[in-house]
Amino acid sequence: MDAADIQDDLARVLITEEEIQARLAELAEQVWAHYDDGQDVLLVGVLKGAVMVMADLMRHLPGSVPMDWMAVSSYGSGTKSSGVVRILKDLDADITGKHVLIVEDIIDSGLTLSWIRANLLSRSPASVEILTLLRKPDAAKVEIDTRWVGFDIPNEFVVGYGLDFDEGYRNLREVATLAPHVYS
Ligand SMILES: O=P(O)(O)OC[C@H]1O[C@H](OP(=O)(O)OP(=O)(O)O)[C@H](O)[C@@H]1O
Ligand code: HPA
Numbered sequence: 810m811d812a813a814d815i816q817d818d819l820a821r822v823l824i825t826e827e828e829i830q831a832r833l834a835e836l837a838e839q840v841w842a843h844y845d846d847g848q849d850v851l852l853v854g855v856l857k858g859a860v861m862v863m864a865d866l867m868r869h870l871p872g873s874v875p876m877d878w879m880a881v882s883s884y885g886s887g888t889k890s891s892g893v894v895r896i897l898k899d900l901d902a903d904i905t906g907k908h909v910l911i912v913e914d915i916i917d918s919g920l921t922l923s924w925i926r927a928n929l930l931s932r933s934p935a936s937v938e939i940l941t942l943l944r945k946p947d948a949a950k951v952e953i954d955t956r957w958v959g960f961d962i963p964n965e966f967v968v969g970y971g972l973d974f975d976e977g978y979r980n981l982r983e984v985a986t987l988a989p990h991v992y993s
């Protein structure tokens with residue numbers, strides 16, 4: 810798939826690269842202040858969707874912070890959450906007594922993060938907070954206490970900036986909806 814093909818598959822750009830970066834810079838400032846200049850916080854990214862958010866959020870932080878990753882899967886190759894969460898890769902770190910900030914690309918139904926949050930809370934961390942770039946308020950099946958949200962978006966399937974459709978489109982720099990011909 811070449812670059813021109815990718816652009817042909819998009820219906821509408823919802824959030825531009827510039828808007829994403831400006832918002833992440835704001836969020837990074839708030840995160841840094843909340844954790845007392847990044848003291849004792851562990852950033853936990855959720856693979857694979859959160860790779861771009863993690864990479865750019867971290868680079869907006871003015872000092873050094875550690876990161877760790879979990880891989881879970883609930884979507885498979887479709888566009889609807891199965892609600893069944895599996896751990897594909899667990900954290901390397903023991904988070905007992907640590908301040909954990911979960912970094913995510915999107916809260917859609919909320920099923921994935923509510924499961925991850927409960928799972929991490931069972932390990933006796935000092936705190937667990939959530940930062941997500943995107944949230945779909947109209948798709949929520951469970952309410953999740955989310956301290957930092959980049960953008961609330963409509964209840965449409967989106968791709969780009971880490972978000973995939975059938976493992977494609979993660980490398981787009983913006984967040985966009987897909988053209989109908991891609992689904993059919
Ligand atoms: O709020 P929900 O309805 O649970 O959906 C959100 C989750 O779904 C996506 O991950 P996916 O399982 O597709 O894996 P991926 O990150 O590897 O694409 C996304 O990255 C979130 O983790
Ligand atoms: O809208 C979405 N796009 C891509 N992956 C997703 N995972 C949950 N919602 C979405």
Ligand SMILES: [Mg+2]
Pocket residue numbers: 858884972973
């Ligand atoms: Mg996905």
